[in-house]
Amino acid sequence: MKISLCRPICFWLVGLLAVTLIAACNTVNKTSATNHKLQDANCRVVQHTMGETCIPHHPQRMVVLHEEALANSVKLGFRPIASVYEPNTPLPKYLQGKVTKVESVGGYGSPNLEKILYLKPDLILADSYYSENFYEQLSQIAPTVVLNIPFPPPTWKEQLEALAQILGKENVAQQLIDDYWQRIKQLKQALGIGAASPKENRRHPMQVSVASAGSEYGIWAYGERHFSGTILSDIGLQRPRAQQGDLFYVEGISEETISSIDGDVLFFLTWDQEDDKKALEKLKQEPLWQQLNVVQRNQVYFVGKHWHDANIFAINAILDDLEKYLVNSP
Missing domain, CATH: 3.40.50.1980 (Nitrogenase molybdenum iron protein domain)
Known part of the structure; x- marks a missing residue:
């Protein structure tokens, strides 16, 4: 008699567990879909040397770890907050007065990660050198895009167009x-x-x-x-x-x-x-x-x-x- 009562109770418990799991999965899926939609709404996915990264539509606190990209981003209409240059060796004379209020976060190839973290960037732009040495650390601080600039480098037009494509400023570059x-x-x-x-x-x-x-x-x-x-x-x-x-x-x-x-x-x-x-x-x-x-x-x-x-x-x-x-x- 005890066995006959146990069976329906066990079937009922198994059914209840299945319903609970299905409901939980649906909730997770809905939450994941909602988060994905929110992510798409707040940023856009760009392809680069290290894969793909979702970057802000309108970055306001860019850190640019490449002098050419720094200058080009300014000409494309952005105002980066920091870059790599030695404090005792300021930006070249032809950039002075055009690229302003840009903090130094160390020399090229040896960025100060602690200072970059302190600045709270919403986007980091780097070149190919950083793909092997700092990409993982940088991408934990903010969305990081690695520009493909080997040696010999692409033409100046190609560098400008590639950056403009990442930043959604193709018309300005053209x-x-x-x-x-x-x-x-x-x-x-x-x-x-x-x-x-x-x-x-x-x-x-x-x-x-x-x-x-x-x-x-x-x-x-x-x-x-x-x-x-x-x-x-x-x-x-x-x-x-x-x-x-x-x-x-x-x-x-x-x-x-x-x-x-x-x-x-x-x-x-x-x-x-x-x-x-x-x-x-x-x-x-x-x-x-x-x-x-x-x-x-x-x-x-x-x-x-x-x-x-x-x-x-x-x-x-x-x-x-x-x-x-x-x-x-x-």
Whole structure:
């Protein structure tokens, strides 16, 4: 008799447990679906080097661990709160006054994670270097997107477009690129490139050399693949033979082979570090430097770090120099 009573009670308990589990699962599913909808409403998923990340639609507290992306994000309409640079080595001169109120969170490659956490960012942008070293830690602080910038890096246009796609500012980037092409067109007209004119006979073909020197790396030149090289190519200006082809840098130039940086015009990049300034002054005293045709004709123009960089501020600063020295100079 006890056995016959136990069976219906057991069946009833099993049924009750099943109903409870089904109800619980439905509740979890509904909660999960609700949370997913809330997540989609508050952020959008973007693809990047490390997978996918849901980032805010309108980030207000961006920390950008890459100087080029920092400058480009400002031009795209954002105001990052922090970036990587040494406090004693401020942002380049061409960015000062344009990129403002940006705190330092350490040097490139060694960010201060504690300070980043303290700043409470809502989005962190980093480059490929951080994918191996800091991504997991950074992504625990805030949504983190790793930009694909290997070496040699993508063109300046590709870097701007990739960042704009992540931040949902494709139209702004396209306008910036359109403005660039308009300036290229104006420079070509001013230089008489692509149309027969008296100025073309005077100016074209012109060989434009781009080089630099420093205490650590010696003398080097910039190839056609470099950001500055693509600008000169877009205008239609020619390069010395040693700087032609699919080259980003031309390294290993000695004083004995310094003639490879000769040209009709030489844009020579200078650096703010004292050791680099001393190295340049020493180079300028060398007889082989003084024998360069471009030096003897006084066609060497010393320019800043923007000739080295890839952000849209730097690109426009290079165009300013080209207009100043190739168009407006006597």
